Amino acid sequence: MWKKYGGKGVNVLNQKEELRSRILQEILPGEQISDDDLYARIDRCMDKHFANDFIRLEKRRKLRREIFNSIRKLDVIQELLDDDEVTEIMVNGPDEIFIEKEGRIFKSPLQFENQERLDNIAQQIASAGNRIVNETNPILDARLEDGSRVNIVVPPIAIEGPVITIRKFPKEIMTMEKLVQLGSITREAEVFLRKMVQAKYNIFISGGTGAGKTTFLNVLSGFIPRWERVVTIEDSAELQIQNIDNLVRLESRNANVEGKNQITIRDLVKSALRMRPDRIIVCTSSNAKNQCFYCISSSQPASSTSFKFSISCPNISVVSCIALVLLNVICGLPFVSIVIWSTSRNSSFLVFFG
Numbered sequence: 001m002w003k004k005y006g007g008k009g010v011n012v013l014n015q016k017e018e019l020r021s022r023i024l025q026e027i028l029p030g031e032q033i034s035d036d037d038l039y040a041r042i043d044r045c046m047d048k049h050f051a052n053d054f055i056r057l058e059k060r061r062k063l064r065r066e067i068f069n070s071i072r073k074l075d076v077i078q079e080l081l082d083d084d085e086v087t088e089i090m091v092n093g094p095d096e097i098f099i100e101k102e103g104r105i106f107k108s109p110l111q112f113e114n115q116e117r118l119d120n121i122a123q124q125i126a127s128a129g130n131r132i133v134n135e136t137n138p139i140l141d142a143r144l145e146d147g148s149r150v151n152i153v154v155p156p157i158a159i160e161g162p163v164i165t166i167r168k169f170p171k172e173i174m175t176m177e178k179l180v181q182l183g184s185i186t187r188e189a190e191v192f193l194r195k196m197v198q199a200k201y202n203i204f205i206s207g208g209t210g211a212g213k214t215t216f217l218n219v220l221s222g223f224i225p226r227w228e229r230v231v232t233i234e235d236s237a238e239l240q241i242q243n244i245d246n247l248v249r250l251e252s253r254n255a256n257v258e259g260k261n262q263i264t265i266r267d268l269v270k271s272a273l274r275m276r277p278d279r280i281i282v283c284t285s286s287n288a289k290n291q292c293f294y295c296i297s298s299s300q301p302a303s304s305t306s307f308k309f310s311i312s313c314p315n316i317s318v319v320s321c322i323a324l325v326l327l328n329v330i331c332g333l334p335f336v337s338i339v340i341w342s343t344s345r346n347s348s349f350l351v352f353f354g
Helices: 012-026 035-049 057-072 076-081 115-128 176-182 187-198 213-221 265-272 286-292 294-298 315-331
Strands: 086-092 097-101 104-108 139-143 149-153 163-167 202-207 229-234 246-251 279-285 304-310 338-343 348-353
Touching: 012 035, 012 057, 035 057, 057 076, 076 086, 076 097, 076 163, 115 139, 115 149, 115 163, 176 187, 176 213, 187 202, 202 213, 213 279, 229 265, 246 265, 265 279
Parallel strands: 202 304, 202 338, 229 246, 229 279, 279 304
Antiparallel strands: 086 097, 086 163, 097 104, 139 149, 149 163, 338 348
16 A cells, blocks of 8 residues: 655655665575565565655655666666557667657656666676677677567777667557558559469568568568468567468577677578478578578479568669579579569668569
8 A cells, every 4th residue: 555654855766776775685696576576575665765754656656666677677768668659769878868759759858877777787688588798799689578679789889888779569560451541552562462472472671770671571471371381580580470370480699709609590591491481581681681592592492582681772682683583594593583672761662573
């Protein structure tokens, strides 16, 4: 039960770190406590700490939630993750947090107590994904439990302190019908792409950051027959394919601190070709695309491949595909049929090689 205290008013938020430290001291090493037990300990600590001070109910609830998030979740970032209107979170050191809402970027009033706390959050995200980020490996791509994509850059690469960028994915699944209603794609293009997917054409999707490549690829996957075997290969698992029962998901792995045990996109493509796939979906950055093109020519006649490239100039994909078609003709390899769909924030275009 919430209580109302009498006495002198206090700035509750400035005492968050002190309360957090007291609660952590009460938790024994290796002790497993539930969320309800943790909330109970927070309440007891707050009752004792503010016994002679006045604290508003609204501030108490906020402080209670923030202490819980700082111990069990991702501290101040968690509040932004729980906000459905926020689509992207950008942490530029402990004192600057920016968010994206409805395509516009705003500065958030939230801050970390200090850089050490931000360092701990970066390590927490890395360890949750069984990854490492430190001075030797200062760049990390990972994902959160809800599927949100995370990029972390730490010093000495990041001069002002750890930089964390989180791309949230909408909870509501996007469909082709919604894209048509929003005017993002015409009905004629929707009918054409449906036929291309069902006919197992090779499809390339390219575009700049935030252009909607992953969303569009998820939408196209809705045209794949449920009974087909699909293998997805990604740098960092982002796809949310819903309608496929026989689905295999593969994710590349960076080298360890000794520079060993790296699993590349090319390694996964080789393995996927031996899994009897009906379709292979590859999501990768532009610098790895040339390693993946051979998948089209070497795959089974009944299979198809979809690629998603993160490149700012979609013409690169067009040129690469023209070179691939010419190479097949010169070398006498099986001819390939390719559809390229390029997305950007302002426009889209399609190129067809038949």
